[in-house]
Amino acid sequence: xxxxxxxxxxxxxxxxxxxxxxxxxxxxxxxxxxxxxxxxxxxxxxxxxxxxxxxxxxxxxxxxxxxxxxxxxxxxxxxxxxxxxxxxxxxxxxxxxxxxxxxxxxxxxxxxxxxxxxxxxxxxxxxxxxxxxxxxxxxxxxxxxxxxxxxxxxxxxxxxxxxxxxxxxxxxxxxxxxxxxxxxxxxxxxxxxxxxxxxxxxxxxxxxxxxxxxxxxxxxxxxxxxxxxxxxxxxxxxxxxx
Amino acid sequence: xxxxxxxxxxxxxxxxxxxxxxxxxxxxxxxxxxxxxxxxxxxxxxxxxxxxxxxxxxxxxxxxxxxxxxxxxxxxxxxxxxxxxxxxxxxxxxxxxxxxxxxxxxxxxxxxxxxxxxxxxxxxxxxxxxxxxxxxxxxxxxxxxxxxxxxxxxxxxxxxxxxxxxxxxxxxxxxxxxxxxxxxxxxxxxxxxxxxxxxxxxxxxxxxxxxxxxxxxxxxxxxxxxxxxxxxxxxxxxxxxxxxxxxxxxxxxxxxxxxxxxxxxxxxxx
Amino acid sequence: xxxxxxxxxxxxxxxxxxxxxxxxxxxxxxxxxxxxxxxxxxxxxxxxxxxxxxxxxxxxxxxxxxxxxxxxxxxxxxxxxxxxxxxxxxxxxxxxxxxxxxxxxxxxxxxxxxxxxxxxxxxxxxxxxxxxxxxxxxxxxxxxxxxxxxxxxxxxxxxxxxxxxxxxxxxxxxxxxxxxxxxxxxxxxxxxxxxxxxxxxxxxxxxxxxxxxxxxxxxxxxxxxxxxxxxxxxxxxxxxxxxxxxxxxxxxxxxxxxxxxxxxxxxxxxxxxxxxxxxxx
Numbered sequence: 116x117x118x119x120x121x122x123x124x125x126x127x128x129x130x131x132x133x134x135x136x137x138x139x140x141x142x143x144x145x146x147x148x149x150x151x152x153x154x155x156x157x158x159x160x161x162x163x164x165x166x167x168x169x170x171x172x173x174x175x176x177x178x179x180x181x182x183x184x185x186x187x188x189x190x191x192x193x194x195x196x197x198x199x200x201x202x203x204x205x206x207x208x209x210x211x212x213x214x215x216x217x218x219x220x221x222x223x224x225x226x227x228x229x230x231x232x233x234x235x236x237x238x239x240x241x242x243x244x245x246x247x248x249x250x251x252x253x254x255x256x257x258x259x260x261x262x263x264x265x266x267x268x269x270x271x272x273x274x275x276x277x278x279x280x281x282x283x284x285x286x287x288x289x290x291x292x293x294x295x296x297x298x299x300x301x302x303x304x305x306x307x308x309x310x311x312x313x314x315x316x317x318x319x320x321x322x323x324x325x326x327x328x329x330x331x332x333x334x335x336x337x338x339x340x341x342x343x344x345x346x347x348x349x350x351x352x353x354x355x356x357x
Numbered sequence: 358x359x360x361x362x363x364x365x366x367x368x369x370x371x372x373x374x375x376x377x378x379x380x381x382x383x384x385x386x387x388x389x390x391x392x393x394x395x396x397x398x399x400x401x402x403x404x405x406x407x408x409x410x411x412x413x414x415x416x417x418x419x420x421x422x423x424x425x426x427x428x429x430x431x432x433x434x435x436x437x438x439x440x441x442x443x444x445x446x447x448x449x450x451x452x453x454x455x456x457x458x459x460x461x462x463x464x465x466x467x468x469x470x471x472x473x474x475x476x477x478x479x480x481x482x483x484x485x486x487x488x489x490x491x492x493x494x495x496x497x498x499x500x501x502x503x504x505x506x507x508x509x510x511x512x513x514x515x516x517x518x519x520x521x522x523x524x525x526x527x528x529x530x531x532x533x534x535x536x537x538x539x540x541x542x543x544x545x546x547x548x549x550x551x552x553x554x555x556x557x558x559x560x561x562x563x564x565x566x567x568x569x570x571x572x573x574x575x576x577x578x579x580x581x582x583x584x585x586x587x588x589x590x591x592x593x594x595x596x597x598x599x600x601x602x603x604x605x606x607x608x609x610x611x612x613x614x615x616x617x618x619x620x621x622x623x624x625x626x627x
Numbered sequence: 628x629x630x631x632x633x634x635x636x637x638x639x640x641x642x643x644x645x646x647x648x649x650x651x652x653x654x655x656x657x658x659x660x661x662x663x664x665x666x667x668x669x670x671x672x673x674x675x676x677x678x679x680x681x682x683x684x685x686x687x688x689x690x691x692x693x694x695x696x697x698x699x700x701x702x703x704x705x706x707x708x709x710x711x712x713x714x715x716x717x718x719x720x721x722x723x724x725x726x727x728x729x730x731x732x733x734x735x736x737x738x739x740x741x742x743x744x745x746x747x748x749x750x751x752x753x754x755x756x757x758x759x760x761x762x763x764x765x766x767x768x769x770x771x772x773x774x775x776x777x778x779x780x781x782x783x784x785x786x787x788x789x790x791x792x793x794x795x796x797x798x799x800x801x802x803x804x805x806x807x808x809x810x811x812x813x814x815x816x817x818x819x820x821x822x823x824x825x826x827x828x829x830x831x832x833x834x835x836x837x838x839x840x841x842x843x844x845x846x847x848x849x850x851x852x853x854x855x856x857x858x859x860x861x862x863x864x865x866x867x868x869x870x871x872x873x874x875x876x877x878x879x880x881x882x883x884x885x886x887x888x889x890x891x892x893x894x895x896x897x898x899x900x901x902x903x904x905x906x907x908x
Contacts (some may be wrong), residue, residue: 166810193816203811207829216825217815262811269815446873448681466873469685503772508854508863509870527777527857528867534763538857541766542775588681 116175117142117304118273123162123172123182132158134328135172140273140321143302145295147315147336150325151351156308157200159325160275163306164188164195176273193221196266200278202258204250204265211237211246214265221269229268236264240294256287263294274298276307292318312355316340324348380429381595386454391434394421395453398439401532402556403616404459410437416552416616417457420476423608424584427599442509445585446470454592456585459550461511471593472583474600476609477617479550479580481515483568483626484558489545494569494626496520503527505535505544511580512548519571520548536562550580552617569626684874691876695868699880702864706850709782709860713850714843716786721793722832726823728798742794749791755852758784762856781853789846796838800831837903840896844889861885 118140125133132155140146148156161167163174165181165188174182181191205213211233218229237246240260250258259279266274276295280288292314298305299318309315315322316336323333324343332339332348340356343349387393396417399408406414413422413432425435438453445456446469459479462472483499485492492498500523506512508528516526527544529535535547539562549557551570558565584600586593603609640648673679727735727742749757761784766775773779804827812822854863861881868877 161810164814166814188813189816189818192814195814197814199807199811199814201807203807205808205811205826205830207833217812217817220818220821220825221816266815442870443875446685446869447875448685449678463871463873465871469873505857508859508867511870513867514871525859528854528859528863529857530855534855537763537767538777541763542770542772543763543766543777543857 116140117144117177118163118306119175119178120163121173121175123159123174124170125158125162125167126170132328133162133169136325136328136330138323138330138333140304140306142304143299144320145299145305145307145318146321146323147319148306148308148323148325149310149312149315149351149355150331154325155328156325157277160197160277160306160308163273163275164192164197166192166197189221193217193269194271195273195275196269196271197275198259198262198266198277198279200281202250202255202262202282204258204262206250209247209249210242210253210261210264213250213261214268217265217269233264233268236267237261239297240264241290254287255283256290259283259291260294263291263298267298273304273306276305276309278308278310280309280311310355312340312352324351326351381598382428382430382592385590385592385595387452388436390430391436392425392428392430393436393438393452393454394425395438395440395445395456395458397458398441400439400458401553402560403552404457416477416612417459419612419616420603420609421457423603423612424476424596424599427602428595451587454586454590455596457582458585459553459582460585461580462583463511470588471586471590473586473593473596474604475581475583476600476603477582477613479552479582480570480572481512481548481580482551482554482570483546484539484549484554484562484565485546485568486539486562486565487542487545490564490566490568492546492568496626499546499568499626502545503543505529505538505547507531507535507549510549512550515571515580516548532557532561539565571626686875686879688872688874688876691868691872691874692880695865695872695877696880698868699861699864699877699884702859702861703881703884705858705860706847709778709785709850709853709858710847713782713785713789713846716782717789717793717842717846718839720786720790722797722828724790724794725797725801728794729801729823731819745787746791746794749788750795752788754785754788754849755855757788758852758855760784761787762853777853777857781856781858785846785849785853789842789849793839793842796835796842797831799838800835801827803834804830834903837896837900840892840899844892844896847889847892848885 116139118138120136120138123133123136136155136159138146148159150156158167162169162182165174168184168188169182172182173180176191176194204210205216208216211230214233214236215226215229218224218233219226234243234246237243240263242257242260242264245253245257245261250261253261262279280291283291288311292311295305295307295314296318307315307319319336321333322336322339323330324339324345324347325331326347332343332345339348340352343352382392383389394410396405396410400410400415400417402415404415404417406412406418410418410421413419422432422435425432440453440456440458442458445451445458445460446466455473460466460472461479462475466472483494485502489502492502496519499520502522503524504516504520504522504526506516506526506528508530513526513528516522527538529538532549532553535544536557538544539547546568551567554567558567584596586596600609674683676682724742724745727738730738758781762777762781765780765783766777808826808830809822812826817826851860851862854860854866859867861884865877865881869875
C-alpha cells in the first residue's frame with residue numbers, strides 16, 4: 116500500500132473537521148474525493164502532507180508513519196506534491212522559476228542542472244512558450260498547469276489535488292484534467308478532491324464520498340455512481356448529476 | 358579702551374532723561390508708566406543671578422534697574438518677560454520694550470532691529486577641557502583644537518573668522534549642549550563671552566579651563582552688548598540717554614566691577 | 628463641436644464622448660478660474676497686510692537670501708551624506724527586527740522580546756530626544772576620538788528610531804502576504820527560512836515600497852535633528868545665518884532646498900502607491 120490513513124482526526128477549535136477518516140491508496144491509483152463544500156475534503160488532503168498537523172490517527176507512506184508528532188514534516192512534503200484550488204503560484208517569479216525554486220533549494224540542484232527536466236515538463240504540458248511568463252500573464256488553466264509542473268519538479272511519489280479546477284472557467288477545465296490523465300498514464304499515485312463528477316467517473320480507480328468529516332461510502336466509480344448504497348450518497352449524487 | 362571712547366563720545370552729547378518738564382519714556386512704552394524688559398529663559402549667571410531678574414542681582418539685572426531709574430521709572434515699574442532669540446527678532450508686535458540677553462551689536466542685525474548704546478564690551482574667551490587645557494594661548498596652537506560654540510552667538514562667527522580651526526567646528530543650541538559635547542569629549546574647546554566662560558569653568562564644567570581671551574581691539578567686530586529693541590522704537594533715544602548718563606557717571610563701571618570683577622587676569626590670546 | 632468629418636477615415640465620436648468632452652472643458656475652465664482667483668487674492672491681498680513690509684524684510688529678504696543660499700547648499704551636502712549612510716542601515720536593521728519577531732526557536736526567544744521592546748521604545752520616544760540621549764550619552768561613557776563623533780552616534784539614533792518604524796512596515800508587509808503562499812511553499816518541502824526568504828519577503832518588500840518611500844522622505848527631513856548635537860548641516864547653518872543677520876530668510880532658503888528634494892520624492896511615492904492600487908485591482 117503506497118498511502119494509508121487510519122482514523123485521522125482534525126479539529127479547528129470546536130470545529131471537528133475530520134472525524135476519523137481511513138483510506139488506502141495503492142501505488143499508481145487515482146482516488147477521487149467527492150462531497151459537498153465543507154465536507155472536509157480539503158482539510159483531509161492538507162493533513163496527508165502535514166500542512167495541517169493531525170490530532171490523532173496515523174498516516175502511513177510506504178508503511179512508515181509520517182504523522183508522528185514532532186517528526187520533521189519537510190522531508191515528507193518533498194515526497195508528496197500538492198496543487199491548490201487557487202494555484203498559489205509565486206507571483207514575483209516567472210513560471211520556470213516557480214518550478215525550479217524547490218528543486219534548487221530543497222534538493223540542492225543547480226539551475227542549470229534542473230532546467231532541462233523542468234523545460235521538458237513545460238513542453239509536455241503545452242507550456243513550452245510560457246516558461247518566462249509571470250503568473251499574471253497566464254490564463255487560469257495555464258497557471259494551474261504551471262502549479263502542477265512546479266509540484267512535479269520535486270519528483271513526488273504521491274500527488275494531492277485540491278479542487279484544482281473549481282476556480283477555472285469551464286472551457287479551461289479540460290486542459291487541466293488532461294494533465295491528470297497523462298500523469299495517471301505515467302503511473303502516478305494521486306488523490307483528487309473534485310466536483311467534476313464526469314471526470315471522477317471516467318478516470319478514478321476509487322471514489323470516496325465524504326460528508327460531515329467522514330467517508331460515508333467508497334468504491335469503484337461504476338458501482339458508486341450507479342448504485343450508491345447510502346441514502347446520503349444517493350441524495351448528493353442526485354443533486355450533483357442533475 | 359572701547360569703553361573709554363564710548364564714554365568720551367557720550368560726555369560730548371550730554372543728555373538727561375528729563376527734557377522740557379516731561380519724562381522721555383512717556384507714551385513710548387508698551388504699558389504706560391511701566392518698562393517691560395525681556396531676558397532669556399532661563400537667564401544665566403552672572404548676567405542674572407538665580408534666574409530671578411526681579412532681584413536686581415546679576416550684571417544685566419542691575420543694569421536694567423539702573424537704566425530704568427535713570428529714565429525716571431522706579432523699580433516696581435519694571436516688568437520682566439522672557440523671550441528666545443527668535444522671538445526677539447521676529448517681525449510683528451513685540452511683548453517687550455527692551456530685550457537684554459548679551460546681544461552683540463552687529464551691522465547686519467542692526468538692519469533688522471534697533472540696538473541701544475552698548476552697556477558692556479565683552480571679550481570672547483576660549484573655554485577648554487581635558488588634555489588640551491595646557492594649549493598655548495596663540496592662534497596657531499588653537500587652530501588645531503576641535504572647536505564648538507553656540508550657533509546663534511557671535512562666538513560662532515568669531516570662531517570661523519578669527520580662529521579658523523583646521524577641522525570643522527560643531528555648533529549647538531545653548532550653553533548646556535556645548536558643555537555636554539565637551540564632557541562627551543566631542544569638542545576640546547568652545548568660545549563664549551568671557552563672563553559666561555568664567556562661570557562655566559568655575560561652576561558647571563569639571564576640569565574646565567579658560568585658555569585665554571581675545572583682546573577687544575584685535576577682533577574684527579568687537580563684541581559690544583546692546584539692548585535690543587524693535588526697529589524704529591522711539592524709546593531708543595531715552596534708553597540711549599540713560600546708558601550714556603550711567604557710563605558718564607561711572608555707575609555702569611561700578612555695576613560691572615560688582616558683578617563681573619573676575620574677568621580681569623585672564624591671559625590675552627596672541 | 629462637430630462629428631468627425633465623413634470620409635476622413637477617422638471614426639466618428641460617439642454621443643457619449645462628445646458629452647463628456649464638453650463636461651471636461653467646463654470643469655477645466657472652472658478649476659482654472661478659481662485657481663487663478665485664489666492665487667491673485669494671495670498675491671494682491673497679503674502685501675496689503677500692515678505687517679507685510681516687516682515680514683518681507685525678515686523672511687523674504689533677497690540680499691540675505693543671495694548671501695546665504697550657496698553656503699546653505701554646501702551645508703546640505705552634509706545632510707545628504709548622513710542620509711546616504713543611514714538609509715541602507717535602516718533598511719537592513721528594520722528587516723532584521725521584523726524577522727526577529729517571527730523566530731520560533733525557543734533559544735532565540737530573547738530576540739523576539741528584544742525586537743518587540745525595541746520597536747515599542749524607539750517608536751515611543753521623540754526622535755530629537757533619542758538623538759540627544761545617544762548623541763551625547765554614549766560618547767560621554769569615555770569613548771576616544773573619533774569614535775565619539777556626533778556623526779556616528781547621531782546617525783545611530785536616527786537608524787534605531789527609523790528601523791523601529793520600518794520594521795513595523797516590513798511586518799505589515801509580511802503579514803499581508805496570503806497564507807496560501809506559505810502553504811504552497813511548504814507543500815513543496817521548502818524550509819521555513821527558505822519560504823520566508825524566497826517566497827514571502829520578495830513579495831512583502833515590494834508591497835511596502837511606497838510606505839518605505841514615505842519613511843525615506845521623513846528621514847530626509849529628520850537628518851536636520853543631528854544639528855542639535857553639533858554637526859553644522861543645513862538647519863544649523865541657517866540658524867547661524869539667522870543670528871548673524873537677525874533675519875529668518877536663511878530658514879526660507881533651507882526650506883526651499885528641502886522642498887526641492889521632498890516634493891519630487893513625495894510625488895514619486897504617490898505614483899508608486901497609485902500604481903500598486905491599479906495593479907492589485
